[in-house]
Amino acid sequence: MSVGDIYATDAQKLAVAAAEARRGAAEGGIPIGAALFAADGTLLGSGHNRRVQDDDAAMHAETNAFRNAGRQRSYRDTVMVTTLSPCWYCSGLVRQFGIGRVVVGDDQNFLGGQEWLAENGVEVSVLNDATLIGEMREFIAGHPVLWNEDIGEG
C-alpha cells in the first residue's frame, strides 16, 4: 500500500482506507481511515483519525488523507474513500475542493453530510461493508465519550 500504486475497484480502494482505520486502532486511536485516489485509481494519499495520537481535533480521517495527498491543482477527478460516512466537517472539505466522488464504507454507525454532497453534484457510493460496520459499532460501544468528542456531541 503505497502512494502511486493503482487500486482499480471500489473494494480495493476501501481496503486501503480500512487498513488505515486498523492502523489507527493499533495506535490506540479512533479507527476511521480514508484515502484519496486519482481518476485512474492511483493512490494520492491516505490517513486516519489522529485525535488521540496527536491530540489533534482537526485531523479526521478524510482531512488527514487530504493533507497527505499534498497540494493538488484540481480535485475534480479525485475519489475520497472513507470507512465511515463523512461528517459535516469532512463533507465541507469535499464540497469546497470539488472532490468528484466519495466512497463510503459504513453509513450505519454514523450519517454525516453524504446526502447534501449528492444534492450538490458529488457522486456518492455506499458500500456498507459488514466487517467495517461491526468494527466501528464495537469501537463506539466501548469508547462512547471519545466517540462523542470526535463528532462534537457534548
Place this chain on the structure above:
Amino acid sequence: MSVGDIYATDAQKLAVAAAEARRGAAEGGIPIGAALFAADGTLLGSGHNRRVQDDDAAMHAETNAFRNAGRQRSYRDTVMVTTLSPCWYCSGLVRQFGIGRVVVGDDQNFLGGQEWLAENGVEVSVLNDATLIGEMREFIAGHPVLWNEDIGEG
C-alpha cells in the same frame, strides 16, 4: 496576544484574527487568520492559513485555530472569529462541532457557508472591516493562482 487572555468585544476578537492573518502574510503565506474564544472572551487558540508555509492544504485559518485550541469537551459556547467568510470546509467544521457563534471580518472578497450556518442555528456576525477587505483584495489580485488553489477553484 496569548491564550488565556480575555478579548471582550468583537472588534478586539477580530484584531487577534487579523494579527494572525498578518503573521501569515509576513511568512509569505495566504493572509487569513482566525481565533477561537470561550463565551467570556478567553482566547482558546488562534492560527492562520498554512498552505504555503507547511505545504498543507488542510490548514485553513479556522482549522488551524481549532487545532491550536486543543481538544475541547464542548464548543457550544465558543466563538470562531475569522478574517474571511468561512469556506464550506470551515463552515462544516463549525457545524459539526456545534460552535455557537461566528464573527466574520470580510464577506466581500469571498462568501462561504455563513448563510447555511445561520440557517442551522449558528449566530453569524459580519463586521466587514475596511482594512481587512482592502488587504485581502490586494492579496487576491496579486496571487490569483495561489488563491484559487486555496479555495479549490481549478
